[in-house]
Amino acid sequence: MDFLVPSNIPPLPTYHVMNHDGQLADPTREPPTVSEEQALVWYKNMLTVNIMDTIMFEAQRHGRLSFYMVSAGEEAITVGSAAALGPDDVITCQYRETGVFMQRGFTLKDFMSQLTANRNDPGKGRNMPVHYSGKNKVGVHAVASTLGTQIPHATGVAYAFKMEALEDPTATPKVAACYFGDGAASEGDFHAALNTAAVRKCPVIFICRNNGFAISTPTSEQYIGDGIAVRGIGYGIESIRVDGTDIFAVYEATQEARRKALEDGGRPVLLEFMSYRVSHHSTSDDSFAYRRRDEAESWSSRNSPITRLRKWLEKRGVWDEEMDKKARKEIRGGVLRELTAAEKEKKPALRGIFDDVYAELTEEAQEQRLELKRLFEKFPGEYDLHEHEGGVGGL
């Protein structure tokens, strides 16, 4: 009688391409098939996310936003994986994937419109900051705060793509990709999503950002097994663990996962990108209540994904200190300019209170709308609605 003993199984290795100096860890292998132009775009995108995060975190402290979440330490995961996806692939994500939106074409104006909940936000100012609505522009479903709920959606999206491909075998093949954290992988939805995807052979890439924390809960209290990737094996899903601070490793793993996902009519793949949540969970959190103050700093100084790619670029002679300074200054200026412009925009019209709950306004909602209008007119001094596009008339 042989029981499988977890401690007898060697831990899953971590795939990486670069070393900490931004050079090939294995000098005998071919360099990544990434052009310098591509790598420069990724670097600037990571830098933009990082600088925008810094500014918006501060902006929240100054009362200009109600909330913000940064993704420091995880920029390579989101930018590098998004770079390997196809333009028509559809993504469902959690709330720490700003780099995905960035890499797929969100502009600073797009970010700022959502963060300030103005009338240009496709989410109509309804969602908390960083809960971006990117379906039309970048193929990402609008973000919910709930954890894990988006994972089975990706399985369903992938199945829809599989059916489309059966209908029209000449169409460009598409996959679904789903981002989630190490904590969300404890939710039932994670397990339901993986198992269903495996059984229905769905072309979906499950992307876990393992950053070591679910708010205050370290992974040591989240799971006892060898991380998230090994769970894929239990569902019959090909899985890999990757250094999430090494953008080339992230890119290569996602590229290969996408190839596998589309092979033979489709199948799911699980990626576990290892990183560390450098920042507080959000502006509502104080991580020094549960971790040492210097822990994040010492991790960043050794593992920053941005520094790592910068070293690679510098060694190739396509980037230097001067260019870096200039880029940072430009990005900072752009963020501040777009933030100020976004704050000046009107808020969405008041009709957004009742619109979109059902496809058409119900008779009851229509009555509530009229009742609200009556109250606004009866108590004009009690409501200040001028910031909304069209004022009371916008209801």
Next chain:
Amino acid sequence: MAPIRIPRKIFPPSRWCYSTAASPHSRLNLPIDYKSTPLLHHTSSALPDSLGLPSSSTSKSLNLYQAINSALRTALATSNQVLLFGEDVAFGGVFRCSMDLQTEFGSERVFNTPLTEQGIVGFAIGAAAEGMKPVAEIQFADYVFPAFDQIVNEAAKFRYREGNTGTSVGGLVIRMPCGAVGHGALYHTQSPEALFAHIPGVRVVMPRSPSQAKGLLLASIFEHNDPVIFMEPKILYRAAVEHVPNEYYTIPLSKAEVLKPGNDLTIISYGQPLYLCSSAIAAAEKDFGANIELIDLRTIYPWDRETVLDSVKKTGRAIVVHESMINYGVGAEVAATIQDQAFLRLEAPVKRVAGWTTHTGLVYEKIIMPDVARIYDAIKQTLEY
């Protein structure tokens, strides 16, 4: 890298307010002044009497999260059967309700769980069935839904299904912060008490204040043989401060409280909107010379029908106020019961003032929630009917 600073508050009320509902010209829709509201015990003098405690009992001024912390500490010290767990509970919880409790009572009794609400509640049910008194924390009421199956099909039906074996999950308490804070949008705002109140077998409780919270939570853990959904209005965690007795005491479940007597109209509410009702009543009594009774339901289900019906039979007019959506809400149940059992005493239709039938979009949050002007208007309409 993001600048790392220590926020003073885990969920700080932002100076930046998305909703523009309040106007500089407001007379009614003013921010609630929790320091002067008559609904809180600002001194210790009347406290022992109102809670039926000896006059020698001592008290401390606490906010709601501190009162919950005091209740949990009292419960853990009272019985080794009490367990406390949930997401991020070990470091004190995102709202600080479990602060220092792991240090005081050990990591076997106070601990973090993996991030799975269905797992947390299912685990709690199993422990309760074997005689433990598990206090499970769901981080936000908005996140309780994965646990719905465990609550509706398991906790609520446990005793009924077991029949003659006499096994129950009494002692199980599922705590969750609920309600609007002004910028929680779709997923940090919901108040799903009506969904639970539709399920026979679970008790649904929502305290209005620190001293109420401690007594109701201890009663939920120790004095009832039913699973309890204990909903804490999170806006009150820091805002509501009052004297709270230091000792163990309980407040009976399923018993409403008349907070202010009156003869012309009864307002029935619970949780945070009671403060809005109190402000609206003050303005209406001044403007119309009416005399209005205010009732705190305290337990939403099974609810104290007698206190409400006695009041409405006396006043002949009633308004129900709650924050969650009006459609199929608590107000519907209360209003239907009143018209069924006090119809001949009614001088006006029973009115409901509640959240509009929609989701709580960020920029619209304050407009969607009931406010003082809406309650004031409902009072006027009901009195003039």
